[in-house]
Amino acid sequence: MKAWRAVRHGQPEDALELAEVPRPEPGAGQLLVRVRAAAANFPDYLLCLGTYQARPALPFTPGVELCGEVVAAGPDVTGFAAGDRVIGAAVFPAGAFAEYAVMHAARSFPAPAGLDDAEAAPFLVTYQTGWFGLHRKARLQAGETLLVHAAAGGVGSGAVQLGKAAGARVIGVVGGPSKVALARELGADVVIDRSAQDVVAVVKEVTAGKGADVVYDPVGGDSFRKSTKCIAFEGRIVVVGFASGDIPQAALNHALVKNYDILGLHWGLYEQLRPDLIRACQRELTGLVAAGQIRPLVTERLPLSGVPDGLRRLGAGMTTGRLVFQP
Ligand SMILES: NC(=O)c1ccc[n+]([C@@H]2O[C@H](COP(=O)([O-])OP(=O)(O)OC[C@H]3O[C@@H](n4cnc5c(N)ncnc54)[C@H](OP(=O)(O)O)[C@@H]3O)[C@@H](O)[C@H]2O)c1
Numbered sequence: 562m563k564a565w566r567a568v569r570h571g572q573p574e575d576a577l578e579l580a581e582v583p584r585p586e587p588g589a590g591q592l593l594v595r596v597r598a599a600a601a602n603f604p605d606y607l608l609c610l611g612t613y614q615a616r617p618a619l620p621f622t623p624g625v626e627l628c629g630e631v632v633a634a635g636p637d638v639t640g641f642a643a644g645d646r647v648i649g650a651a652v653f654p655a656g657a658f659a660e661y662a663v664m665h666a667a668r669s670f671p672a673p674a675g676l677d678d679a680e681a682a683p684f685l686v687t688y689q690t691g692w693f694g695l696h697r698k699a700r701l702q703a704g705e706t707l708l709v710h711a712a713a714g715g716v717g718s719g720a721v722q723l724g725k726a727a728g729a730r731v732i733g734v735v736g737g738p739s740k741v742a743l744a745r746e747l748g749a750d751v752v753i754d755r756s757a758q759d760v761v762a763v764v765k766e767v768t769a770g771k772g773a774d775v776v777y778d779p780v781g782g783d784s785f786r787k788s789t790k791c792i793a794f795e796g797r798i799v800v801v802g803f804a805s806g807d808i809p810q811a812a813l814n815h816a817l818v819k820n821y822d823i824l825g826l827h828w829g830l831y832e833q834l835r836p837d838l839i840r841a842c843q844r845e846l847t848g849l850v851a852a853g854q855i856r857p858l859v860t861e862r863l864p865l866s867g868v869p870d871g872l873r874r875l876g877a878g879m880t881t882g883r884l885v886f887q888p
Contacts, residue, residue, distance in 0.1 A: 563888070564659030565868050566620040570611030573872035577609065577623075579865075585655035585663045587635040592664045594629025594647065599657035600683035601868075601884040602626055602715060603779075603804055606876035617653045623872075624657025624886075625650055628672050628681040629664065638666040646672040648685050650832075657682075658868045660888045668832055670843050673850045680857045683883040687719035688846045688855060689839065690801065690828045691777070695723055697838070698824040699775045699797040703728030706793070708764060708773035710784040712749055713740035713881045716801060718858050720777040721747040726854040732773065734760055734784070736878060743881050747858060755784075764791035772796060782807030789815060796821040804878070858882035 562584050567576045587593040605623045607613035631645040641647070649669035651657040672681040695701040707724040711717035712733025724731040725748040733749030735741055737756050744752040753763045764773055772793035778784055781803035788798050789812070800823060811823050831839055849855045860882035863871055871884045 562660040563865065564622045565624075565865070566622050567609055568620045570619075571609065573606065573609045573869040573876070577869050577872075582659075584661050587633055587638075587663055589635050589637055590666055591635045591652060592629075592631050592638065592641060592647065592666050592669060593633040594627070594662055594664055595632050596657055596660060596662050596888050597628045597630055597646070597678040598682035598862075599624045599627040599651075599662075599886045599888075600686075601871050601875050601880075601886065602683075602686060603802065603875060605658075606872045609872060610876075615653075621654035622651075622656035622659050622662075624659065624662065626683060626686050627651055627657035627662060627664075628678045628684075629657075629662060632661065634666065641666060641669075646678075646681070648672045648681050650685070658865065658886060660865075667836065668839075673847050675850050676857070679859045679862050679885040679887060682885050683715070683857045683859070684846075684850075685843075686828065687716050687857065687883070688723065689831075689842055690716050690826070691719040691723040692842050692846060693828055693831060693838075694777055694799040694801055694824075694826045695720060695727065695775065698826055699777075699799050701727050701729055701775050704730070705774035706730045706732060706768055706771075708732045708734065708776045708788065708791070709749070710734045710776070710778045710780045710788075711736075711804060712747065712752070713743040714779065714804070714878075715875075715883055716779050717777070718743075718747050718882055719855070721749050722855040723849075724777075726849055729775070732764060732767065740881055743858070743860075760787045761790045768793070775799065777801060780804045781809055785809040785811075789819070789821070792819065792821045794820055797824055798822070799824050799826050801826055859885050861885070862887060864888075
């Protein structure tokens with residue numbers, strides 16, 4: 562089968578080689594799937610660089626998330642049949658940027674019927690992360706103001722939709738005029754272009770000086786620092802990621818004086834420690850898809866050959882919505 566393999570660390574074009582490799586075998590508790598669509602996620606870019614928190618041994622096939630069709634199951638796996646359409650994470654070293662991949666059966670879910678393969682591939686991580694961040698951690702309430710950084714990006718676009726579905730007023734922050742329309746299309750009530758506008762001033766202006774009740778921050782750096790300047794009394798800042806590459810330091814005296822919470826979110830730990838919550842969340846999310854309230858915004862459907870360039874553009878902040886590769 563064809564598979565992209567990271568053979569060294571570096572920018573995706575330098576790190577990745579397209580190779581002909583043997584089809585992987587499913588081990589205990591695993592599924593072998595034919596990849597119908599693989600989503601690009603920021604961690605895939607970091608995995609190429611070798612700067613992600615997990616550092617698989619070289620060579621490995623990146624691609625953390627996919628929609629696949631079950632081909633075979635490990636000896637102890639029940640509840641899946643050949644041909645089932647499933648979504649979930651790929652198990653390294655047999656990642657999703659390939660014709661076949663391996664998934665954990667216990668962490669795979671049926672692909673929602675209302676989504677095609679390309680829409681289903683980026684469904685799990687984006688919306689689960691958004692749901693845990695906004696509901697489990699920040700306890701977002703209807704009528705509150707939610708500020709989403711990188712609102713036209715991967716996890717940000719999901720948070721905008723989930724915020725609207727929860728009855729919040731959503732302010733989206735984007736970097737550049739080309740992303741403004743997209744954030745509006747996703748449902749943001751107010752969109753701030755950080756390249757041209759003062760984020761803090763606009764948030765204060767549209768909230769009559771009160772600030773945002775909840776901030777969803779996949780960016781870090783300046784985005785976090787600005788959030789602390791426009792967070793409301795009893796506000797909650799959810800720390801989702803550091804796409805800017807800048808991990809900011811929190812001034813705890815400031816959090817005390819302004820009376821706000823800083824909430825760390827690591828969705829993968831829920832997968833390991835609270836699979837019950839993951840399953841309950843997935844039932845809710847599937848219901849929201851059926852009700853037409855959330856839907857992944859797939860902006861590019863690319864062939865497998867597009868992986869290195871797609872990841873490079875994702876890492877450089879040049880993409881919007883979700884990029885999906887279809888072998
Ligand atoms: N905590 C968790 O459990 C969890 C789960 C999933 C993902 N994440 C993290 O969430 C982050 C976002 O992932 P994603 O796949 O959704 O990416 P993405 O949002 O599609 O891309 C990152 C976005 O960040 C913004 N950005 C601001 N400064 C940037 C800079 N200096 N360089 C690059 N981008 C910059 C850009 O949007 P604008 O230009 O519009 O600002 C860019 O589009 C990653 O750090 C990822 O690891 C965390």
